[in-house]
Amino acid sequence: MDKLVIGICSIGSGVGQSVIDSCKLFKPGAVQTVGLGNTPSAFGATECDRSRLIPGYHDGGYIERLIEVATEENITLLIPGHDDEAYILAKNREKLGAHGIGVLAAPEALIAMCRDKYSYTETFQEAAPFFVKSYTHQELLDADEDIFPLIKKPRSGYASKSISVIANRQGLNAVDDGESHIYQEIAMPASGDDLSVEYRSSLSRGENRQVSEISLQLIFDQGSKLRACCATTNRLVNGVPIEIVPIDLAPLNHFIEAFCRSMLRWSAFGPINVQGRMTDEGFKVFEINPRFTGITGLRAKLGFNEVEYVVIGLLMKQPCLQPRLSSRHAGVRQVASKKIDLPPSRWPASDSGHRAEVSGVRRVLLSGSTGLLGGLLLDRLLSDTDFEVYTVDRHRNGRQGIRQAYCFEELRSGVADIRGIDVVLHGAFARPHHGPEDHFAAIQTSMEFLRACMCMAPAKIIFLSSQSVYGNSKDVLSEASLLRPESSYAQAKVLVEDHLKSLSQMTRETRFTILRLSSVMGPLDALVEQEAYSSMMSTLAGGGEVSARHLSRRISKIDYRDAVDALLHFTKRESQHGFFDIINIGPGSTPSLGEVLDAAVERLGASYRVMASYAEGVPDDLIISSHKAHQEYTWYPRHDMQSTIDSFRK
Missing domain, CATH: 3.30.470.20 (ATP-grasp fold, B domain)
Structure with missing residues (x-):
């Protein structure tokens, strides 16, 4: 069954917020929520997976616009958050039903x-x-x-x-x-x-x-x-x-x-x-x-989740816990507070000279800016007037143009001022060829870094993960594939991913995106020294000969330029899947090693020899699908394997 999409109306009201709070306690993945209201900065707007502006329920054209938005968002159930709204929706039940939109409300009479x-x-x-x-x-x-x-x-x-x-x-x-x-x-x-x-x-x-x-x-x-x-x-x-x-x-x-x-x-x-x-x-x-009430969400925390019971149990007819109020607890409420984004049109005028305070410039905090991809991404960010760049690394980055550079120790001690950061891009990590001790240290540093960032409630956190979390497989791997991390590096990446997923379930102020990146290939010193394909191409481009085995094996390799393009693309793009999303970033196609070497021989005028394979046979492939990145986020790689090979010749 497809996931039910619920439209929660009057998200700025106490009842609307209470319904949102109850939905957070549903069994994982049961529904998607779309907040509906006429106030852009309504508290509940950031609590739902998505939110849309609609007219007030007493405004002309309210029902017609509601139908348009519900159809665009694939909403099949509306939950009113106000008495008057419940009456209006019930009164228009047949009209909404003709468009496949149900109303969770009592009869009009x-x-x-x-x-x-x-x-x-x-x-x-x-x-x-x-x-x-x-x-x-x-x-x-x-x-x-x-x-x-x-x-x-x-x-x-x-x-x-x-x-x-x-x-x-x-x-x-x-x-x-x-x-x-x-x-x-x-x-x-x-x-x-x-x-x-x-x-x-x-x-x-x-x-x-x-x-x-x-x-x-x-x-x-x-x-x-x-x-x-x-x-x-x-x-x-x-x-x-x-x-x-x-x-x-x-x-x-x-x-x-x-x-x-x-x-x-x-x-x-x-x-x-x-x-x-x-x-x-x-x-x-x-x-x-x-209707539901302003304490519906509080009752849900005490064990009486009436929203889940009605939606999942009565309407969807799926297994659901019977609501039962705990007699061992009381519920208390106080005014809550949160940080939300204001559109630039509502920003106050400033004479401070800080462009991020008076324009649409976004503040990006980049960790790992002295690394391979981090350094290349830093070049792109600094040349893009849409960004103001802050960095945090093992040692301060002395590059000109960085608004403020910090080291991890300054973050731990609280000296680093990262207030007002919009996007955090966490790329700092030990390399795959490093030992388990370094990978364990990378986990600790990542968690300390993310904890410090969460205190500032950034709008978005992006974590640069790896295709290695999937392990080798005969299948083409999607974001839903089973994880089989075989190395300490892959295991470390999975642990940080899990930590981010836990954080995403504790807040609705920050959106989390995990980018699982293919193995990066290109004519860069660090890659030539550490990545097998890059090392072979460099040798062939220099007139040398390489030896290879398992020529039929396929491993996704992405051009370093496409990898940087993807990081910049997702720094700018908003998530399409609520507050936590995982996206594979890979090449357009994955040729076998033999096909790569044949293309290199043709384009570089080189040669290679085939080594005898061991008796255990050819290892499984490692091919990831970037279909989600293409279809849902309009990101596509621009360089095929031949283009990457040519970059070694140049």
């Missing part, structure tokens, strides 16, 4: 009824005794009895907004808002509640402390059968829960049974949230919201 708090007892008559009484303004003016204090709230409001206390008839007479509000009987905390006295005292001062509130979350399947539920007592500040504590469902069972009969009649599906309080008369309800 049920949403409309839940929005009208005044009609709860009539709409959900099976559970009528459990609802607080509601009055209109006129009903209170006509009433003879003194039923104050009351809670005044919008008849179709949400999220505890625009709520106030009407302490007496004098306060009621001062209100002039027609029928836009309702007046609810107050569900007084039970007399045994520790906060009962404090709550009654706050009411006398005209304050609604919102204490001891119970949030009951019910999950219904496509047949409107209750499949999961949990309840917490919430502590709120300005209507926002900052602490949730799981409670036993037993005192709520009578309400749940009665309410489920109403939900069956109204064809409920998905999440239904009920808010109330335990009083001396039992459980009393004052609000119903047919």
Whole structure:
């Protein structure tokens, strides 16, 4: 089955963010998320695999544009993040469905009824005794009895907004808002509640402390059968829960049974949230919201991942854990913070003279700039006005044009100032011919380097890995192929890759790209000394003769110029696969050793002789496919093997 692509709407809202937080806890690889909203810098925009701007849900053309974006992103399921949006999406369910776009929301009629708090007892008559009484303004003016204090709230409001206390008839007479509000009987905390006295005292001062509130979350399947539920007592500040504590469902069972009969009649599906309080008369309800809530993500961390259960279990009908709230933990919330990228148009003017602060220039931190590929890439970066270059190496790079050069020791000690780095390209590593001790040291240095970089939350980290992680194989190897690292060098690369993957699961501020590079070939001193093909070509170009065996064996070899082009290309390109991606970088074709030598003889006027092969036969090939780099990132090598051979002659 193809991976489900979910569109999470209103990603700047508390509910939208809560759904995103829940999706992060899905079993790995279950879904892809696309954040949808009308604010470019919304907090949740960087939490999804991708994000797109759409109009506000009350704007003209909202549904039409939503369909366009959903089709472009292959979204097949929308999850609303706002009450009004849930109603609009449910109302347009058939129109969206005609384009293969589902809506995770209750039926339109049920949403409309839940929005009208005044009609709860009539709409959900099976559970009528459990609802607080509601009055209109006129009903209170006509009433003879003194039923104050009351809670005044919008008849179709949400999220505890625009709520106030009407302490007496004098306060009621001062209100002039027609029928836009309702007046609810107050569900007084039970007399045994520790906060009962404090709550009654706050009411006398005209304050609604919102204490001891119970949030009951019910999950219904496509047949409107209750499949999961949990309840917490919430502590709120300005209507926002900052602490949730799981409670036993037993005192709520009578309400749940009665309410489920109403939900069956109204064809409920998905999440239904009920808010109330335990009083001396039992459980009393004052609000119903047919959606996920702002604490959905917090409940997921406590074991009740309702989003995963509905999406994976009920809609996709795949194995999924039954949501179960841990009774051993409480949930707490506080304001979170993160760094996001601003478009240059929103950058403040500066007279500091630092071009990266007043233009679209990106700051790149390059490790390994004194190495073979790192040095060549440094040349390209310094000649490109799109970049401002910082380096970190074993020893400081003295090259002119580098904005700031550091050594690894300065990074470890905290002396190196890498604040504001946009792209980190980690190329520093021990060479393949080095020993296990050097490769182990490279792992340690890499982890220290990456840890220091993560503190600055760069937008992107690129790690230069190797095709050697695959080991030899008879098959052409893609990014999904099984890893079989046979050398200490390959094993070291795999360990750093795994470390990066772990980091990617802990943050949504940085995107990680691993480039698995073919063996590099070219007429450069370091390659001629250490790489077999380069050594042979150099000898042949100089009029010498080489000996070779296993002429039928194929090993992917990439021209050094293409390797540098690829590094620059991916430094500029954004990831197409969320926050962690692996990409093979190899040649356009992989000729056998015999074919390479034959071409060298023809183009260089040289000769070679064939050595006898050992009895064990020809080793397996090592051929990697760069199809993903071609098709998804539009990177292609420009040099074939003949071009590389010619470079030795020149």
